[in-house]
Amino acid sequence: xxxxxxxxxxxxxxxxxxxxxxxxxxxxxxxxxxxxxxxxxxxxxxxxxxxxxxxxxxxxxxxxxxxxxxxxxxxxxxxxxxxxxxxxxxxxxxxxxxxxxxxxxxxxxxxxxxxxxxxxxxxxxxxxxxxxxxxxxxxxxxxxxxxxxxxxxxxxxxxxxxxxxxxxxxxxxxxxxxxxxxxxxxxxxxxxxxxxxxxxxxxxxxxxxxxxxxxxxxxxxxxxxxxxxxxxxxxxxxxxxxxxxxxxxxxxxxxxxxxxxxxxxxxxxxxxxxxxxxxxxxxxxxxxxxxxxxxxxxxxxxxxxxxxxxxxxxxxx
Amino acid sequence: xxxxxxxxxxxxxxxxxxxxxxxxxxxxxxxxxxxxxxxxxxxxxxxxxxxxxxxxxxxxxxxxxxxxxxxxxxxxxxxxxxxxxxxxxxxxxxxxxxxxxxxxxxxxxxxxxxxxxxxxxxxxxxxxxxxxxxxxxxxxxxxxxxxxxxxxxxxxxxxxxxxxxxxxxxxxxxxxxxxxxxxxxxxxxxxxxxxxxxxxxxxxxxxxxxxxxxxxxxxxxxxxxxxxxxxxxxxxxxxxxxxxxxxxxxxxxxxxxxxxxxxxxxxxxxxxxxxxxxxxxxxxxxxxxxxxxxxxxxxxxxxxxxxxxxxxxxxxxxxxxxxxxxxxxxxxxxxxxxxxxxxxxxxxxxxxxxxxxxxxxxxxxxxxxxxxxxxxxxxxxxxxxxxxxxxxxxxxxxxxxxxxxxxxxxxxxxxxxxxxxxxxxxxxxxxxxxxxxxxxxxxxxxxxxxxxxxxxxxxxxxxxxxxxxxxxxxxxxxxxxxxxxxxxxxxxxxxxxxxxxxxxxxxxxxxxxxxx
Numbered sequence: 001x002x003x004x005x006x007x008x009x010x011x012x013x014x015x016x017x018x019x020x021x022x023x024x025x026x027x028x029x030x031x032x033x034x035x036x037x038x039x040x041x042x043x044x045x046x047x048x049x050x051x052x053x054x055x056x057x058x059x060x061x062x063x064x065x066x067x068x069x070x071x072x073x074x075x076x077x078x079x080x081x082x083x084x085x086x087x088x089x090x091x092x093x094x095x096x097x098x099x100x101x102x103x104x105x106x107x108x109x110x111x112x113x114x115x116x117x118x119x120x121x122x123x124x125x126x127x128x129x130x131x132x133x134x135x136x137x138x139x140x141x142x143x144x145x146x147x148x149x150x151x152x153x154x155x156x157x158x159x160x161x162x163x164x165x166x167x168x169x170x171x172x173x174x175x176x177x178x179x180x181x182x183x184x185x186x187x188x189x190x191x192x193x194x195x196x197x198x199x200x201x202x203x204x205x206x207x208x209x210x211x212x213x214x215x216x217x218x219x220x221x222x223x224x225x226x227x228x229x230x231x232x233x234x235x236x237x238x239x240x241x242x243x244x245x246x247x248x249x250x251x252x253x254x255x256x257x258x259x260x261x262x263x264x265x266x267x268x269x270x271x272x273x274x275x276x277x278x279x280x281x282x283x284x285x286x287x288x289x290x291x292x293x294x295x296x297x298x299x300x301x302x303x304x305x306x307x308x309x310x311x312x313x314x315x316x317x
Numbered sequence: 318x319x320x321x322x323x324x325x326x327x328x329x330x331x332x333x334x335x336x337x338x339x340x341x342x343x344x345x346x347x348x349x350x351x352x353x354x355x356x357x358x359x360x361x362x363x364x365x366x367x368x369x370x371x372x373x374x375x376x377x378x379x380x381x382x383x384x385x386x387x388x389x390x391x392x393x394x395x396x397x398x399x400x401x402x403x404x405x406x407x408x409x410x411x412x413x414x415x416x417x418x419x420x421x422x423x424x425x426x427x428x429x430x431x432x433x434x435x436x437x438x439x440x441x442x443x444x445x446x447x448x449x450x451x452x453x454x455x456x457x458x459x460x461x462x463x464x465x466x467x468x469x470x471x472x473x474x475x476x477x478x479x480x481x482x483x484x485x486x487x488x489x490x491x492x493x494x495x496x497x498x499x500x501x502x503x504x505x506x507x508x509x510x511x512x513x514x515x516x517x518x519x520x521x522x523x524x525x526x527x528x529x530x531x532x533x534x535x536x537x538x539x540x541x542x543x544x545x546x547x548x549x550x551x552x553x554x555x556x557x558x559x560x561x562x563x564x565x566x567x568x569x570x571x572x573x574x575x576x577x578x579x580x581x582x583x584x585x586x587x588x589x590x591x592x593x594x595x596x597x598x599x600x601x602x603x604x605x606x607x608x609x610x611x612x613x614x615x616x617x618x619x620x621x622x623x624x625x626x627x628x629x630x631x632x633x634x635x636x637x638x639x640x641x642x643x644x645x646x647x648x649x650x651x652x653x654x655x656x657x658x659x660x661x662x663x664x665x666x667x668x669x670x671x672x673x674x675x676x677x678x679x680x681x682x683x684x685x686x687x688x689x690x691x692x693x694x695x696x697x698x699x700x701x702x703x704x705x706x707x708x709x710x711x712x713x714x715x716x717x718x719x720x721x722x723x724x725x726x727x728x729x730x731x732x733x734x735x736x737x738x739x740x741x742x743x744x745x746x747x748x749x750x751x752x753x754x755x756x757x758x759x760x761x762x763x764x765x766x767x768x769x770x771x772x773x774x775x776x777x778x779x780x781x782x783x784x785x786x787x788x789x790x791x792x793x794x795x796x797x798x799x800x801x802x803x804x805x806x807x808x809x810x811x812x813x814x815x816x817x818x819x820x821x822x823x824x825x826x827x828x829x830x831x832x833x
Contacts, residue, residue: 004825008816014832016824020654024814066705093760128706130756183762192761213823215830280827 015285017276022252026290030169030251031272038248039270042087042141052247054240055266057258060142062087069124072116076101081145084123086131086138092189094131096122097145097159109158109186146266149259151232155179155197157221159186160258162268163199163231165241166278166286167253169297172238172310173289175199176281177206177229178256182221188256190277195219197226198282202315204234208283215280236265238310242303244270289314324812328805335801345436348795351788355602358390359534361574362428362597367589369419375587378427378594379530379577380410383439387574392429399425407450408443409579419589433534433571443527443557443578445550450580451520451528456513457504461521463496468522478524479558479566482549485515486565511562512545516580525550527557527578534598535572543576543583543596638671640793641784643803645670648780650807657819660776661753661769668743669773670780675741678781682774684742688720689770692751693758700755714748 011018017026038044049056060082061075076082081101086094096119098106106114114122123140125131132138145160152161159180166173176196180186183193190196195216198207206229209216218225231237241255244267254274257265279285292313301309342348365376380403381389394401399414412427471488475481489511492498505511512528519526530543548557561567576596577583586592645667652658660666673681695716699709721742750773758766783789792799816824 003822004829005821006825006828008821010828010832011816011820011824014828016828018814018816018820019657020817021814024812093756125706130706191765214826280824283827283831285831 011285015287015289015291016279017286017290019276021287022273022276026168026252027273031253032249035249036272039250039253039272040088040090041139042085042089042269043139045267045270046141048247049267052243054243054247055263057083057146057260057266057268058144060144062142063123063127063140066124066127069120069127072120072123075142077144083143083145084119084126085141085143086126087141088132088136088138089126090132092187092192094122094126095187097186099145109180110182146258147261149232149261151230151259152179154222154224155219155226155229157181157186157219159184159188159194162188163237163257163259163265164196164271164274164278165237165255165257166274167241167245167255168286168290168293169251170242170245170301170303171293171297171306172201172241173286173293173314174278174282174284175201175237175241176278177231179219179226181211181219183211190275195226196277196281197229198278198284199229199231200315201238202311204231204237206230208281210277210280213277213280231259233259233265235307238307239303240265240267242307246303321812324808328809331801331805331808335796335798335805338798339796342796351791355604357433358601358603359431359433359574360428360599360601361431361532361534362426362599363576363594364597365414365425365427365584365592365594366422367586367592368422370588370590371418371420372588373417374415374419374423374589376414376425376589376592377404377406377585378412378425379579379581379583380412380427381429381431381574381576382409382443382578383441384575384578385439386433386435386437386569386571388432388434388437390430390432392427395426395428407448407579407581409577409581411581411585423589431534431574435571445525445552445555445557447520447523447525448527448580451516451526454513454517454520454580456510456517459500459504459514459517463500464518464521467496467518471518471522477551477553478526478549479551479553481522481524482515482519482526482547482558482560483565485518486560486562489514490563508545508562512547515547515560515562519547519549528580529559529575530577530583532574532576532596532598533570533572534574534600535570544573548578637790637794638674640797640800641671641674641790642667643800644784644789644793645780647803647807648783649776650810652776652779654810654813655817657817658772658776659769660773661750661757662746662773665746665750666773666776666780668746669777670784672742673777673781674785678778681781682778684724685747685774687724688717688742688747689751689754691720692717692747693755696751696755710748710752713751714744717744717747717751 038048043062046056046059060077063069063072063075079100081097081099083098084096089095097109098114098119099109100107104116106116106119108114126138126140129136129138148156148160155161155177156179161177161179163175163177165175176198178188178190179195179197180188181193181195185192188194190210190212193212195209195211197209199205200207206227209226211220217227237257237259240257244255245251245253248270250270250272252272252274254271256268256271258268259265293309296309299305339348339350343350361381363378365378367374367376376399380392381387383389394412394414396414399416402413404411404413414425467485467488471481471484474484488494489497489500492501500514505514516526516528526547526549529546529548531546532543546559546561548559550556551558559567559569584592584594646664648670649660649664649666653660669681669685672685675681676684692713696709696713699712702709704712721744754766754770757769
C-alpha cells in the first residue's frame, strides 16, 4: 500500500467535510446537546417515531434491570428471528442479531450458535453499560427481526442492509446503502468493514461503492455487481429521513432506514454524529450541498418542500 | 461566528495574563526563564572576640538595617551560654549578648545570608532628621570655635546640605591647609576618626546625616573590614546621598552593604578586654530559583502565599508531576485534532506517559505490552465464564496486579532492575484498557485494536518526551501560569475545523478520483 497524500486546498475545493469541520461547524452549531438523548436512546427514538407516525421495527420489549435478565425468554418471539440492542449503544456495538432459534439454540447470521446462557450474558453486559456511550447503565431492547426486501438479495452478507440518509437542517443531502459483509460480521458499520454504496438522491440508484474507504465494484462475499443496486420505495425513505428532522430538531443528522419485505421502509435509528465515508461512497463532498441548503434553510418549509428542493438541487444527473 | 471571536479574545486574554504574571515574576521577583541561571548569595559572618574580665560581660553589635538592594534571607547568632537579644537602639538593630562572670577567650558569631536584588526597596528609610544622639559626639578636645569656623566657611562655599558636605570632604583632603593639618595631626589617626570629625561638624551644622559602616561584598575575601562613610539627606531629591570620606559624593555601588547606619559604634562592650569584630564574606552561586525561593520566604511577597514553594517538599514533588498533566493533555489534543490519531480512552496515553516517566521509556513500553498482552489472553478466557461487567473488570484488575508482581520478581532475578518501577503503572487504567481492547477485538477486529493500541502508544511516547523535557518541567513548575497558555492553545485548537493529517491520506485517492 503506497501512501497517497492530498493537499488540504484540494479537499477544500472539492467541498469535502473533515472530522473537525463536522464536529465544530455542523454538530457543534446545529446539534443542541440537550436533544442528543432523543437519538442516543433508541427507546426514546422509537416512542417519538410512534407519535409522529413514522414506522419503526416492532418492539418486543426491553430489560432495564439485571434481575429481569432471567426473564429473557419472555421477549423471545416464538419461531422468529429477533435483535437485541443496547438502547444507548453507538457504532453498532452490542447489537446481537438472531436469525432463528430452536430448543434453546440461537443462530447468528454467521451461523454461530449461542445458548441461552450466552444470550443472558450479552443482555447483562448491555445493562452494565459495556456497549453504551460513556459506560452508562443501559437498557437492552428486543426488536423483531426485519425481513429485508428481496431487492437486496445478494447485496448484503448475513445482515440487514440499511439506508443512511444525511439530513442537513431538514434537507436530504446524501444517501448511502450500508451493506454488511463477512468482515463486518453482519453489521452495517463502515469502519467495521461493511460496504457503503452511494445512492443517488434523485433516483435511488447506486453511484459508487466503497469498503474501508477504497472503491469496489462487486460485493466482496457475494460478488454481486454493486452498480446494479436500486433502492425501492425511495420517496418514502426520503420522507422518513426528512421528517426525522422535524421530530428531533437536530440540524446534522443521519437517519438509518431499513426496508422490510411487508411493512416497507422503517426508521431503524438516528445518529447525531454520522460519519464522513458517505462522501467517498457518493463520489462527492458535502460542503457545496450544505451551502445550497443554507440559502433556503430559514424558510418555513415543510418536509415535502424541503425534499423537493433537495431533488431539484442534487437530484439531477 | 461571534463565538469564534469570543474564543480568540478569551485565548488572547489568557495568554496576556500568563505572560504578565511571568513578566512580573521574572522582572520583580527574580525568577529566571531558564534553569541554568545562577545568582549570588552572600553569607556574611561577624565574629566578635574578646577576653573576659571575670565580671559580667556585655557585648552589643550593630546589625545591618533593612536597606535597598539587599534581601536578608536568613540570620543566625551563635552564642554559647550567653543571653542573646536583638535590641533597637537609636533606630538601629543591635545584637546584644550578656553573661555573668566571663573569663578567658570568648567568640560570638552573627551570620546572615543576603541576596542582592536591585529591585528591592527597604520598607523604611531613615527619617530625614538629625538623630539627637549625634549631638553628644565629640572629637577629643577639638574646640567649638574651629568647628564653627569650618561650618561658616563651608556655608559660604555651598548652597545646600549636599554641597556643604561635599565642600567639607574636599576641604579635608587638602592637607596643606593649616587648620586641617592641625586636626589631622591632633585628632584624626584613621578613617574612623575622620568619619567622626565629619559627624561632629555636620551635627553642629544641624544637617541631617548618618554615619555608616559598610561592607564591600564584591570579591569573596576571608576577612573584610568595614568602610566608614556617611550620608547626608538631599532634601531636593528626597533621598540620602552617600559620601566617601576621601572622594566625597558617590553613587552607591551595588555591592556595598551597609552594616551600621546610625550614631552608635559597631561594637560596644562592657567589662571585656581586647574586644574585636571581624567580618568574613562568602559568595555562593545558587540556582536563581533557590534564590528566589529564599527571597520570597524572607519577603512575604503576596505571591508567596500562592506559590507552590510554600507547600511542604513532598507535596511540591506531587505537584511537579501534576503540573505536567496539562502538557500531556495538550499532546493528546494536538495529535487527535491535527494528526487524527486514534487512542483507546481519551487520556489513557497521558497516564501511560506519566508511568513511562517513572519507569524509563523502553522498559515502560515492554512492560505495558507484556501486561496488556497477558491481560488480553486472560480476558479472552474470562469471556467464557459469563461474568458481570464489574466482576470481570475486577478480575482483570487482580490479574494486572498479579502480572505486575511476577514481572517485577522475574526480571529482578534476571538482573533487570528497572522492572521494580512497574508499580507506577496505573492499574485501573490498564485493566480498563485490556477490557476495552478485547471488546474492540471482538467487535471491530484486530485491525482496530492495532490502530487504537498503536495510536495510544504513539501518543503516550510523544507525551512522555514532552513531559520529561527538562525545560518543560522547569517552566510548568516555576511558572504554573503557563497552564493558562496551554489552556488558551487548547481552547483555540478546540475550534479548529480544518482537515486532519490523517484525512489528507484517507481522502487522497477519493479526492484524486473526483478531482477531474
